[in-house]
Amino acid sequence: MAQQVRAHNIAVSRDGYAAGEGQSLERPFGHADPRQLMSWAFEAESFPGRDEPGGSRGFADLLVREFHRNVGAEIMGRNKFGPQRGPWTDEEWQGWWGDEPPFRTPVFVMTHHPRPSFTLSDTTFHFVSGEPAEVLEQALAAADGKDVRIGGGAQTLRQFLDAGLVDTLHVAVAPLELGAGSRLWESPDELEDRFRHDVVPGPHEMVHHLFWRE
Protein backbone atom coordinates (compact mmCIF):
# COMPACT_ATOMS: atom_id res chain seq x y z
CA MET A 1 0.00 0.00 0.00
CA ALA A 2 1.19 3.53 -0.77
CA GLN A 3 2.35 5.76 2.06
CA GLN A 4 -0.56 6.82 4.25
CA VAL A 5 -1.14 10.02 6.20
CA ARG A 6 -2.59 9.11 9.58
CA ALA A 7 -3.63 10.67 12.87
CA HIS A 8 -4.11 8.64 16.05
CA ASN A 9 -5.25 9.04 19.63
CA ILE A 10 -6.57 12.56 19.08
CA ALA A 11 -8.59 13.07 22.26
CA VAL A 12 -11.35 15.68 22.28
CA SER A 13 -14.19 16.67 24.57
CA ARG A 14 -17.82 16.01 23.58
CA ASP A 15 -17.90 19.55 22.25
CA GLY A 16 -14.81 18.95 20.14
CA TYR A 17 -11.95 20.63 22.02
CA ALA A 18 -8.54 18.93 22.12
CA ALA A 19 -7.14 21.41 24.66
CA GLY A 20 -8.55 24.16 26.80
CA GLU A 21 -7.83 27.87 26.96
CA GLY A 22 -4.71 29.36 28.55
CA GLN A 23 -2.10 26.79 27.54
CA SER A 24 1.15 27.31 29.45
CA LEU A 25 4.21 25.52 30.75
CA GLU A 26 2.28 24.61 33.89
CA ARG A 27 -0.97 23.80 32.08
CA PRO A 28 -0.08 22.35 28.67
CA PHE A 29 -3.77 21.61 28.05
CA GLY A 30 -4.94 24.98 29.40
CA HIS A 31 -8.04 24.70 31.57
CA ALA A 32 -8.54 21.11 30.40
CA ASP A 33 -7.29 18.26 32.56
CA PRO A 34 -5.26 15.93 30.31
CA ARG A 35 -6.07 13.02 32.61
CA GLN A 36 -9.75 13.41 31.76
CA LEU A 37 -9.05 13.48 28.04
CA MET A 38 -6.35 10.83 27.93
CA SER A 39 -6.84 8.43 30.84
CA TRP A 40 -8.14 5.75 28.46
CA ALA A 41 -4.74 5.85 26.70
CA PHE A 42 -2.53 6.25 29.78
CA GLU A 43 -3.87 2.94 31.07
CA ALA A 44 -2.89 1.01 27.93
CA GLU A 45 0.04 -1.33 28.43
CA SER A 46 1.79 0.08 25.35
CA PHE A 47 1.39 3.78 26.17
CA PRO A 48 4.83 5.41 25.59
CA GLY A 49 6.71 5.94 28.81
CA ARG A 50 4.38 3.84 30.92
CA ASP A 51 6.62 2.14 33.45
CA GLU A 52 4.29 0.06 35.60
CA PRO A 53 2.89 -3.31 34.59
CA GLY A 54 -0.80 -4.20 34.71
CA GLY A 55 -1.99 -1.93 31.90
CA SER A 56 -4.83 -2.80 29.54
CA ARG A 57 -4.00 -5.15 26.73
CA GLY A 58 -7.56 -4.85 25.43
CA PHE A 59 -9.21 -2.24 23.24
CA ALA A 60 -7.21 0.76 24.46
CA ASP A 61 -3.97 -1.06 23.77
CA LEU A 62 -5.06 -2.00 20.26
CA LEU A 63 -5.65 1.68 19.53
CA VAL A 64 -2.50 2.95 21.22
CA ARG A 65 -0.25 0.46 19.41
CA GLU A 66 -1.41 1.89 16.09
CA PHE A 67 0.40 5.12 17.00
CA HIS A 68 3.79 3.54 16.26
CA ARG A 69 2.94 1.00 13.58
CA ASN A 70 4.77 1.74 10.33
CA VAL A 71 5.19 5.47 11.00
CA GLY A 72 8.31 7.08 9.51
CA ALA A 73 7.77 10.76 10.35
CA GLU A 74 5.48 13.03 12.36
CA ILE A 75 4.18 16.50 11.64
CA MET A 76 3.07 18.58 14.62
CA GLY A 77 1.96 22.12 15.23
CA ARG A 78 4.16 24.49 17.12
CA ASN A 79 1.64 24.62 19.98
CA LYS A 80 2.02 20.87 20.52
CA PHE A 81 5.80 21.27 20.69
CA GLY A 82 5.73 23.78 23.52
CA PRO A 83 4.08 26.68 25.32
CA GLN A 84 6.07 29.49 23.64
CA ARG A 85 4.42 31.67 21.00
CA GLY A 86 6.05 34.06 18.51
CA PRO A 87 9.83 34.14 17.81
CA TRP A 88 11.98 31.57 19.63
CA THR A 89 13.37 33.47 22.60
CA ASP A 90 14.34 30.27 24.39
CA GLU A 91 16.01 27.61 22.28
CA GLU A 92 16.76 25.66 25.43
CA TRP A 93 13.19 24.37 25.15
CA GLN A 94 13.31 20.96 23.47
CA GLY A 95 9.70 19.83 23.80
CA TRP A 96 7.69 18.21 26.56
CA TRP A 97 9.14 14.76 26.26
CA GLY A 98 12.53 14.75 28.00
CA ASP A 99 15.66 13.05 26.62
CA GLU A 100 13.77 10.14 25.04
CA PRO A 101 10.88 11.55 23.00
CA PRO A 102 8.42 8.80 22.04
CA PHE A 103 8.46 9.61 18.32
CA ARG A 104 11.73 7.90 17.26
CA THR A 105 11.48 9.41 13.76
CA PRO A 106 12.02 12.80 12.17
CA VAL A 107 9.42 15.28 13.53
CA PHE A 108 8.46 18.37 11.54
CA VAL A 109 7.28 21.24 13.75
CA MET A 110 5.26 23.79 11.78
CA THR A 111 6.21 27.35 12.66
CA HIS A 112 6.79 30.63 10.87
CA HIS A 113 9.81 31.24 13.09
CA PRO A 114 13.05 29.57 11.98
CA ARG A 115 15.08 27.48 14.37
CA PRO A 116 17.90 24.94 13.83
CA SER A 117 17.09 21.23 13.86
CA PHE A 118 18.21 19.17 16.86
CA THR A 119 18.27 15.51 17.82
CA LEU A 120 17.25 13.84 21.09
CA SER A 121 17.91 10.12 21.16
CA ASP A 122 16.14 8.62 18.08
CA THR A 123 14.05 11.72 17.35
CA THR A 124 15.15 14.70 15.22
CA PHE A 125 13.03 17.86 15.34
CA HIS A 126 12.94 20.07 12.24
CA PHE A 127 11.26 23.49 12.20
CA VAL A 128 9.48 24.22 8.96
CA SER A 129 7.09 26.74 7.48
CA GLY A 130 4.84 26.44 4.46
CA GLU A 131 1.47 25.12 3.43
CA PRO A 132 0.38 21.70 4.73
CA ALA A 133 1.00 20.10 1.33
CA GLU A 134 4.58 21.42 1.26
CA VAL A 135 5.35 20.24 4.76
CA LEU A 136 3.78 16.87 4.00
CA GLU A 137 6.02 16.49 0.98
CA GLN A 138 9.10 16.88 3.19
CA ALA A 139 7.73 14.46 5.77
CA LEU A 140 6.84 11.80 3.18
CA ALA A 141 10.37 12.01 1.80
CA ALA A 142 11.87 11.70 5.30
CA ALA A 143 9.60 8.77 6.22
CA ASP A 144 11.59 6.39 4.01
CA GLY A 145 8.54 4.67 2.56
CA LYS A 146 6.63 4.46 5.82
CA ASP A 147 3.53 6.46 6.78
CA VAL A 148 3.38 10.02 8.10
CA ARG A 149 1.52 10.76 11.31
CA ILE A 150 -0.18 14.10 11.86
CA GLY A 151 0.39 14.52 15.56
CA GLY A 152 -1.83 17.52 16.26
CA GLY A 153 -2.81 19.76 17.92
CA ALA A 154 -6.34 20.28 16.76
CA GLN A 155 -5.67 23.30 14.57
CA THR A 156 -2.80 21.64 12.74
CA LEU A 157 -4.81 18.47 12.20
CA ARG A 158 -7.77 20.47 10.97
CA GLN A 159 -5.55 22.24 8.42
CA PHE A 160 -4.50 18.88 7.00
CA LEU A 161 -8.08 17.60 7.04
CA ASP A 162 -9.37 20.68 5.27
CA ALA A 163 -6.63 20.33 2.65
CA GLY A 164 -7.78 16.74 2.00
CA LEU A 165 -4.42 15.30 3.01
CA VAL A 166 -5.41 12.76 5.70
CA ASP A 167 -6.09 9.09 4.87
CA THR A 168 -7.03 7.65 8.27
CA LEU A 169 -7.95 9.29 11.56
CA HIS A 170 -8.72 8.05 15.07
CA VAL A 171 -10.42 10.53 17.40
CA ALA A 172 -11.33 9.57 20.98
CA VAL A 173 -14.25 11.57 22.41
CA ALA A 174 -14.14 11.88 26.20
CA PRO A 175 -17.23 12.29 28.40
CA LEU A 176 -16.77 15.95 29.33
CA GLU A 177 -17.42 19.43 27.91
CA LEU A 178 -14.74 22.12 27.72
CA GLY A 179 -16.65 25.05 26.22
CA ALA A 180 -13.55 26.79 24.83
CA GLY A 181 -10.00 26.15 23.68
CA SER A 182 -8.39 24.51 20.66
CA ARG A 183 -11.19 22.91 18.68
CA LEU A 184 -11.06 20.04 16.21
CA TRP A 185 -14.73 20.08 15.22
CA GLU A 186 -18.21 20.99 16.31
CA SER A 187 -19.33 17.49 15.39
CA PRO A 188 -17.80 14.40 13.73
CA ASP A 189 -20.49 14.85 11.05
CA GLU A 190 -18.25 17.51 9.51
CA LEU A 191 -16.04 14.76 8.12
CA GLU A 192 -18.79 12.49 6.79
CA ASP A 193 -18.49 13.82 3.25
CA ARG A 194 -14.83 12.83 3.01
CA PHE A 195 -14.52 9.63 5.01
CA ARG A 196 -16.08 6.33 5.84
CA HIS A 197 -16.57 6.17 9.57
CA ASP A 198 -16.94 3.65 12.42
CA VAL A 199 -18.22 4.77 15.82
CA VAL A 200 -17.07 2.41 18.58
CA PRO A 201 -17.99 2.85 22.26
CA GLY A 202 -15.09 1.90 24.51
CA PRO A 203 -14.43 1.59 28.24
CA HIS A 204 -14.77 4.69 30.48
CA GLU A 205 -17.61 6.15 28.40
CA MET A 206 -15.14 6.98 25.62
CA VAL A 207 -16.45 6.96 22.06
CA HIS A 208 -13.84 6.16 19.44
CA HIS A 209 -14.29 7.47 15.92
CA LEU A 210 -12.33 5.73 13.16
CA PHE A 211 -12.32 7.48 9.78
CA TRP A 212 -10.78 6.33 6.52
CA ARG A 213 -10.81 7.49 2.92
CA GLU A 214 -11.54 5.04 0.14
Next chain:
Amino acid sequence: MAQQVRAHNIAVSRDGYAAGEGQSLERPFGHADPRQLMSWAFEAESFPGRDEPGGSRGFADLLVREFHRNVGAEIMGRNKFGPQRGPWTDEEWQGWWGDEPPFRTPVFVMTHHPRPSFTLSDTTFHFVSGEPAEVLEQALAAADGKDVRIGGGAQTLRQFLDAGLVDTLHVAVAPLELGAGSRLWESPDELEDRFRHDVVPGPHEMVHHLFWRE
Protein backbone atom coordinates in the same frame (compact mmCIF):
# COMPACT_ATOMS: atom_id res chain seq x y z
CA MET B 1 7.74 -8.88 26.27
CA ALA B 2 7.97 -12.65 26.52
CA GLN B 3 6.33 -14.80 23.86
CA GLN B 4 2.54 -14.61 24.08
CA VAL B 5 -0.10 -17.19 23.29
CA ARG B 6 -2.94 -15.49 21.44
CA ALA B 7 -6.21 -16.24 19.70
CA HIS B 8 -7.86 -13.81 17.28
CA ASN B 9 -11.02 -13.41 15.24
CA ILE B 10 -12.75 -16.35 16.89
CA ALA B 11 -16.32 -15.82 15.69
CA VAL B 12 -19.15 -17.39 17.68
CA SER B 13 -22.93 -17.14 17.76
CA ARG B 14 -24.71 -15.47 20.69
CA ASP B 15 -25.12 -18.93 22.17
CA GLY B 16 -21.38 -19.60 21.85
CA TYR B 17 -21.03 -21.88 18.81
CA ALA B 18 -18.08 -21.34 16.45
CA ALA B 19 -19.43 -23.84 13.88
CA GLY B 20 -22.67 -25.72 13.38
CA GLU B 21 -23.41 -29.42 13.25
CA GLY B 22 -22.63 -31.63 10.26
CA GLN B 23 -19.30 -30.16 9.14
CA SER B 24 -18.30 -31.49 5.71
CA LEU B 25 -16.32 -30.63 2.61
CA GLU B 26 -19.34 -28.78 1.24
CA ARG B 27 -20.31 -27.20 4.58
CA PRO B 28 -17.11 -26.48 6.51
CA PHE B 29 -19.14 -24.69 9.19
CA GLY B 30 -21.90 -27.35 9.23
CA HIS B 31 -25.38 -25.84 9.43
CA ALA B 32 -23.88 -22.43 10.24
CA ASP B 33 -23.39 -19.91 7.44
CA PRO B 34 -19.80 -18.62 7.69
CA ARG B 35 -20.86 -15.36 6.08
CA GLN B 36 -23.11 -14.67 9.05
CA LEU B 37 -20.34 -15.40 11.52
CA MET B 38 -17.48 -13.77 9.64
CA SER B 39 -18.86 -11.02 7.40
CA TRP B 40 -17.48 -8.36 9.75
CA ALA B 41 -13.98 -9.75 9.05
CA PHE B 42 -14.41 -10.46 5.32
CA GLU B 43 -15.12 -6.79 4.77
CA ALA B 44 -11.85 -5.65 6.39
CA GLU B 45 -9.30 -4.33 3.92
CA SER B 46 -6.59 -6.57 5.41
CA PHE B 47 -8.58 -9.83 5.43
CA PRO B 48 -6.27 -12.52 3.96
CA GLY B 49 -7.07 -13.26 0.34
CA ARG B 50 -9.37 -10.29 -0.11
CA ASP B 51 -8.76 -9.08 -3.65
CA GLU B 52 -11.12 -6.16 -4.12
CA PRO B 53 -10.41 -2.65 -2.84
CA GLY B 54 -12.85 -0.63 -0.77
CA GLY B 55 -12.71 -2.71 2.40
CA SER B 56 -13.02 -1.26 5.87
CA ARG B 57 -9.93 0.37 7.30
CA GLY B 58 -11.79 1.06 10.53
CA PHE B 59 -12.47 -1.10 13.56
CA ALA B 60 -12.75 -4.43 11.72
CA ASP B 61 -9.41 -3.84 10.05
CA LEU B 62 -7.73 -3.00 13.35
CA LEU B 63 -8.90 -6.36 14.71
CA VAL B 64 -8.07 -8.37 11.59
CA ARG B 65 -4.54 -6.98 11.34
CA GLU B 66 -3.78 -8.33 14.81
CA PHE B 67 -4.08 -11.84 13.36
CA HIS B 68 -0.67 -11.53 11.67
CA ARG B 69 1.18 -9.18 13.99
CA ASN B 70 4.28 -10.83 15.48
CA VAL B 71 2.96 -14.39 15.11
CA GLY B 72 5.60 -17.06 14.54
CA ALA B 73 3.53 -20.26 14.64
CA GLU B 74 -0.09 -21.43 14.75
CA ILE B 75 -1.71 -24.37 16.50
CA MET B 76 -5.01 -25.61 15.09
CA GLY B 77 -7.32 -28.52 15.70
CA ARG B 78 -7.67 -31.25 13.15
CA ASN B 79 -11.28 -30.19 12.47
CA LYS B 80 -10.14 -26.74 11.39
CA PHE B 81 -7.64 -28.31 8.99
CA GLY B 82 -10.25 -30.30 7.09
CA PRO B 83 -13.46 -32.31 7.04
CA GLN B 84 -11.90 -35.77 7.44
CA ARG B 85 -12.15 -37.59 10.76
CA GLY B 86 -10.22 -40.65 11.96
CA PRO B 87 -7.10 -42.02 10.20
CA TRP B 88 -5.84 -40.10 7.16
CA THR B 89 -7.29 -41.96 4.20
CA ASP B 90 -6.69 -39.06 1.85
CA GLU B 91 -3.33 -37.33 2.15
CA GLU B 92 -4.09 -35.36 -0.99
CA TRP B 93 -6.09 -33.05 1.29
CA GLN B 94 -3.85 -30.07 2.16
CA GLY B 95 -6.29 -27.82 4.00
CA TRP B 96 -8.93 -25.34 2.89
CA TRP B 97 -6.57 -22.59 1.85
CA GLY B 98 -5.20 -23.46 -1.62
CA ASP B 99 -1.56 -23.02 -2.65
CA GLU B 100 -1.01 -19.86 -0.57
CA PRO B 101 -2.28 -20.51 2.95
CA PRO B 102 -2.59 -17.25 4.90
CA PHE B 103 -0.53 -18.46 7.87
CA ARG B 104 3.03 -18.04 6.50
CA THR B 105 4.51 -19.77 9.55
CA PRO B 106 4.80 -23.33 10.84
CA VAL B 107 1.31 -24.67 11.65
CA PHE B 108 0.84 -27.49 14.16
CA VAL B 109 -2.29 -29.56 13.48
CA MET B 110 -3.36 -31.53 16.55
CA THR B 111 -4.36 -35.09 15.67
CA HIS B 112 -3.89 -38.58 17.08
CA HIS B 113 -3.29 -39.86 13.55
CA PRO B 114 0.26 -39.47 12.22
CA ARG B 115 0.94 -37.87 8.87
CA PRO B 116 4.12 -36.43 7.28
CA SER B 117 4.70 -32.67 7.35
CA PHE B 118 4.33 -30.75 4.08
CA THR B 119 4.93 -27.20 2.88
CA LEU B 120 2.73 -24.92 0.78
CA SER B 121 4.38 -21.62 -0.11
CA ASP B 122 5.47 -20.01 3.21
CA THR B 123 3.42 -22.36 5.42
CA THR B 124 4.57 -25.76 6.75
CA PHE B 125 1.96 -28.04 8.31
CA HIS B 126 3.08 -30.45 11.03
CA PHE B 127 0.79 -33.13 12.48
CA VAL B 128 1.28 -33.63 16.18
CA SER B 129 -0.34 -35.42 19.09
CA GLY B 130 -0.02 -34.77 22.81
CA GLU B 131 -1.38 -32.57 25.55
CA PRO B 132 -1.87 -28.84 24.81
CA ALA B 133 1.19 -27.94 26.90
CA GLU B 134 3.39 -30.34 24.91
CA VAL B 135 2.15 -29.06 21.56
CA LEU B 136 2.58 -25.49 22.74
CA GLU B 137 6.18 -26.20 23.68
CA GLN B 138 6.91 -27.30 20.11
CA ALA B 139 5.12 -24.27 18.66
CA LEU B 140 6.93 -21.80 20.92
CA ALA B 141 10.26 -23.28 19.84
CA ALA B 142 9.28 -23.05 16.17
CA ALA B 143 8.02 -19.47 16.50
CA ASP B 144 11.56 -18.10 16.73
CA GLY B 145 10.83 -15.69 19.54
CA LYS B 146 7.50 -14.50 18.15
CA ASP B 147 4.05 -15.29 19.54
CA VAL B 148 1.98 -18.43 19.02
CA ARG B 149 -1.57 -18.16 17.74
CA ILE B 150 -4.20 -20.69 18.75
CA GLY B 151 -6.20 -20.83 15.54
CA GLY B 152 -9.20 -22.85 16.73
CA GLY B 153 -11.66 -24.43 16.28
CA ALA B 154 -13.64 -23.95 19.42
CA GLN B 155 -12.79 -27.26 21.05
CA THR B 156 -9.06 -26.83 20.52
CA LEU B 157 -9.15 -23.26 21.82
CA ARG B 158 -11.17 -24.35 24.83
CA GLN B 159 -8.58 -27.03 25.65
CA PHE B 160 -5.86 -24.36 25.73
CA LEU B 161 -8.05 -21.99 27.76
CA ASP B 162 -8.88 -24.69 30.30
CA ALA B 163 -5.19 -25.55 30.60
CA GLY B 164 -4.46 -21.88 31.42
CA LEU B 165 -2.20 -21.48 28.39
CA VAL B 166 -3.76 -18.47 26.62
CA ASP B 167 -2.55 -14.90 27.26
CA THR B 168 -4.85 -12.84 25.02
CA LEU B 169 -8.06 -13.70 23.21
CA HIS B 170 -10.37 -11.89 20.81
CA VAL B 171 -13.84 -13.40 20.32
CA ALA B 172 -16.39 -11.80 17.98
CA VAL B 173 -20.00 -12.57 18.90
CA ALA B 174 -22.35 -12.47 15.90
CA PRO B 175 -26.06 -11.62 16.15
CA LEU B 176 -27.47 -15.09 15.56
CA GLU B 177 -28.18 -18.30 17.47
CA LEU B 178 -27.02 -21.71 16.26
CA GLY B 179 -28.42 -24.05 18.92
CA ALA B 180 -25.89 -26.83 18.30
CA GLY B 181 -22.41 -27.50 16.94
CA SER B 182 -18.87 -26.83 18.12
CA ARG B 183 -19.14 -24.66 21.20
CA LEU B 184 -16.61 -22.28 22.73
CA TRP B 185 -18.65 -21.26 25.75
CA GLU B 186 -22.12 -20.87 27.17
CA SER B 187 -21.24 -17.32 28.17
CA PRO B 188 -18.13 -15.09 28.17
CA ASP B 189 -18.56 -14.96 31.96
CA GLU B 190 -16.86 -18.37 32.08
CA LEU B 191 -13.52 -16.65 31.50
CA GLU B 192 -13.96 -13.77 33.96
CA ASP B 193 -12.00 -15.53 36.70
CA ARG B 194 -8.88 -15.81 34.52
CA PHE B 195 -8.87 -12.67 32.41
CA ARG B 196 -9.44 -8.97 32.33
CA HIS B 197 -12.04 -8.23 29.72
CA ASP B 198 -13.25 -5.42 27.42
CA VAL B 199 -16.62 -5.67 25.69
CA VAL B 200 -16.74 -3.51 22.56
CA PRO B 201 -19.81 -3.20 20.31
CA GLY B 202 -18.79 -2.97 16.66
CA PRO B 203 -20.52 -2.46 13.31
CA HIS B 204 -23.15 -5.00 12.15
CA GLU B 205 -24.37 -5.71 15.69
CA MET B 206 -21.17 -7.60 16.42
CA VAL B 207 -19.90 -7.59 20.00
CA HIS B 208 -16.15 -7.96 20.33
CA HIS B 209 -14.71 -9.46 23.51
CA LEU B 210 -11.06 -8.77 24.25
CA PHE B 211 -9.52 -10.80 27.08
CA TRP B 212 -6.04 -10.61 28.54
CA ARG B 213 -4.25 -12.08 31.50
CA GLU B 214 -2.28 -9.88 33.85
